[in-house]
Amino acid sequence: MVIRLLLADDQALVRGALAALLDLERDMQVVAQVGRGDEVVEAVRSASPDVCLLDIEMPGRDGIGVLEELRERGMPTRCLVVTTFGRPGYLRRAMDAGASGFVVKDTPAPELAEAVRRVHAGVRVVDPALATESLLGGPNPLTEREREALRAALDGAPVQVIAGRLYLSPGTVRNYLSSAIGKTGTTTRVEAAKFAEDRGWL
Amino acid sequence: MVIRLLLADDQALVRGALAALLDLERDMQVVAQVGRGDEVVEAVRSASPDVCLLDIEMPGRDGIGVLEELRERGMPTRCLVVTTFGRPGYLRRAMDAGASGFVVKDTPAPELAEAVRRVHAGVRVVDPALATESLLGGPNPLTEREREALRAALDGAPVQVIAGRLYLSPGTVRNYLSSAIGKTGTTTRVEAAKFAEDRGWL
DNA sequence: GCGTGGCCATGACGTCTGTCACCGGTGTCA
DNA sequence: TGACACCGGTGACAGACGTCATGGCCACGC
Numbered sequence: 001m002v003i004r005l006l007l008a009d010d011q012a013l014v015r016g017a018l019a020a021l022l023d024l025e026r027d028m029q030v031v032a033q034v035g036r037g038d039e040v041v042e043a044v045r046s047a048s049p050d051v052c053l054l055d056i057e058m059p060g061r062d063g064i065g066v067l068e069e070l071r072e073r074g075m076p077t078r079c080l081v082v083t084t085f086g087r088p089g090y091l092r093r094a095m096d097a098g099a100s101g102f103v104v105k106d107t108p109a110p111e112l113a114e115a116v117r118r119v120h121a122g123v124r125v126v127d128p129a130l131a132t133e134s135l136l137g138g139p140n141p142l143t144e145r146e147r148e149a150l151r152a153a154l155d156g157a158p159v160q161v162i163a164g165r166l167y168l169s170p171g172t173v174r175n176y177l178s179s180a181i182g183k184t185g186t187t188t189r190v191e192a193a194k195f196a197e198d199r200g201w202l
Numbered sequence: 203m204v205i206r207l208l209l210a211d212d213q214a215l216v217r218g219a220l221a222a223l224l225d226l227e228r229d230m231q232v233v234a235q236v237g238r239g240d241e242v243v244e245a246v247r248s249a250s251p252d253v254c255l256l257d258i259e260m261p262g263r264d265g266i267g268v269l270e271e272l273r274e275r276g277m278p279t280r281c282l283v284v285t286t287f288g289r290p291g292y293l294r295r296a297m298d299a300g301a302s303g304f305v306v307k308d309t310p311a312p313e314l315a316e317a318v319r320r321v322h323a324g325v326r327v328v329d330p331a332l333a334t335e336s337l338l339g340g341p342n343p344l345t346e347r348e349r350e351a352l353r354a355a356l357d358g359a360p361v362q363v364i365a366g367r368l369y370l371s372p373g374t375v376r377n378y379l380s381s382a383i384g385k386t387g388t389t390t391r392v393e394a395a396k397f398a399e400d401r402g403w404l
Numbered sequence: 405g406c407g408t409g410g411c412c413a414t415g416a417c418g419t420c421t422g423t424c425a426c427c428g429g430t431g432t433c434a
Numbered sequence: 435t436g437a438c439a440c441c442g443g444t445g446a447c448a449g450a451c452g453t454c455a456t457g458g459c460c461a462c463g464c
Contacts, residue, residue, distance in 0.1 A: 011286070016311020017219035020226055084213070109218020143440065156358070156392020159421070170420095172442055178422055188450095189421085190358020190392050345410065361451070372450095374412050380452055390420095391451085 002026075003120050006049035006077070007033045008040050008066070010058045018053070018082075018112075025113045037061030041069055044077050051120050054099075056083040056090055064090075067097035080119045082112075088134040089200020091126070101125030140201045141183045149176040150193040151202050204228075205322050208251035208279070209235045210242050210268070212260045220255070220284075220314075227315045239263030243271055246279050253322050256301075258285040258292055266292075269299035282321045284314075290336035291402020293328070303327030342403045343385050351378040352395040353404050 005028055009015040012035060019030040032047035034040055038060035044052060052070075056063035067079055080101040081094045091102050101119040103112065104127055115125045142150070152162040159177070163170040177189040186192040196202050207230055211217040214237060221232040234249035236242055240262035246254060254272075258265035269281055282303040283296045293304050303321040305314065306329055317327045344352070347368075354364040361379070365372040379391045386397040398404050 011307040012310050013284070013305075013307040013314060014216050014219065016314075017216065017223040020223035020311070021219040024222055082215070103215075105213040105215040108214050109222070112215060112218075145441070155396055156390045158390060169443055171444060174420095174422065175424095175443085176441095178424090181422075187360060187422090188358045194357055347411070371413055373414060376450095376452070377412085377454095380454090383452075389452090 002029045003051055003116060004029055004031045004047070004049045005116070006031065006040070006043055006047060006052040008035075008037070008043075008053065008058065008063075009055040009082075010035050021109060022113060022116070028113065028116065035059075037063060037066050040066045041073070041075075044070065044075055049077055051116055052077045052079045053116070054079050054081050056081060056094070064093055064097050067094065067099055071098040078119050078122075080116060080125065087198060087200035088130065089140055091130055091134045091200070092139075093200065095124075095126075102130065103127055104130060140199075142180060142196060142201055143176075146176050146180045146183075147196070147202055149173055150180055150189070150196050153177060153189040154193045154197065154202075156190055204231045205253055205318060206231055206233045206249070206251045207318070208233065208242070208245055208249060208254040210237075210239070210245075210255065210260065210265075211257040211284075212237050223311060224315060224318070230315065230318065237261075239265060239268050242268045243275070243277075246272065246277055251279055253318055254279045254281045255318070256281050256283050258283060258296070266295055266299050269296065269301055273300040280321050280324075282318060282327065289400060289402035290332060291342060293332055293336045293402070294341075295402065297326075297328075304332065305329055306332060342401075344382060344398060344403055345378075348378045348382045348385075349398070349404055351375055352382055352391070352398050355379060355391040356395045356399065356404075358392055 005022060007015050007018055007030060009018065015033050015035065019033060022028050023030055031049055032043045034043045037058040040054070054063045054066060063081060070077060070079065078100040079098065080103060081099045082103050082105060083090060084105050094102055101115055101124060103115050103125065107127065118125045148166055149162060152165045159170050159173050163173045166173065177192070180196070181187065181189060181192045184192040184195040186195055207224060209217050209220055209232060211220065217235050217237065221235060224230050225232055233251055234245045236245045239260040242256070256265045256268060265283060265285070272279060272281065280302040281300065282305060283301045284305050284307060285292060286307050296304055303317055303326060305317050305327065309329065320327045350368055351364060354367045361372050361375050365375045368375065379394070382398070383389065383391060383394045386394040388394040388397055
């Protein structure tokens, strides 16, 4: 009785290394690996793993989106999100989207296998430090439109370009950005966008 | 006769997973692991590894800086840089700083051990795709001051703040940024900063 | 010697940005 | 039924931003 695992991470080297690490455990077996978000659902269908290790930042499809689709389709696979940074907002959104666990890549390697076992057993696993930070940071104060404007502002594009991307008037975009700047306590749209991104608000 | 390895990566999970991966090889042994750039030199001194796997982006000290210090002190350890993204500029700077090899984390896991063996044998290992991109992209056209200004502009701070950080007049900063914008073919300082960062020019 | 280019600064110009006030329309909820 | 929040837009204004011309200083190469 082994735990069948699926690994989803965009960096092939990290993926392979995690596979080596987890294959060392006697009660685990990596049955599939994918490097893109839009390949996860198909891989889950064909390999039917017990637990799925998901990175959030992936090409093709966002890890959060993957979680939502897996749940929509009623797939029984439990998902453990393994992601780079402590973006507190990601934690809430991942759990809301149906994740069974949330671990950051800063955690010691030996704890990963234990987290997988707990998730497989049906226990919710959450990095404690991250959980408190998430509660401390409070909820996301931004509206959907403000988030869209900030996302489009992340690369430093002028308001005119952002307005074009969102099919809005430049004045409206400036209003949203101004509101977001106020809510984040920053002074420019790029600062506001980075601030929000760091908290997983986008 | 085994190859003694030192792993330097800020993400504990990735570090541990790489250790598991490389320890599987019969001719390799991981003798030390560090999570910060400023711990590498001391670890090299005490563990005297044959090959050192270095991430570039680390807290404490930049991977490039580590390479320079290792060479200054005449340490015989060969270094294989293993980093996240294909920032072509990093390649040149790493090789100039004394790296023996350069591999991105997108490479398949089985190739890593082979790269380590080649580096240990004294062969220079460079990701071919990255090398061509580096040659194609051409050299860094930015002056030192322009780079400093762009680094300070990355987070979207106003010119006044950037000027304060660099101890320069706001007008001078605007001139540098304007020049950098022209050289990068962008329209805002943030775009220019991101453009330059993507190429490893900063 | 003189041109070239980087460094630092100033001033002026037009445009862009951030802020505010204000408008109408929609949906929600007490 | 109001109160409230979000959505979209407009107009105006001060300040910030990007561009350009210009100056002096220094180091380097022909």
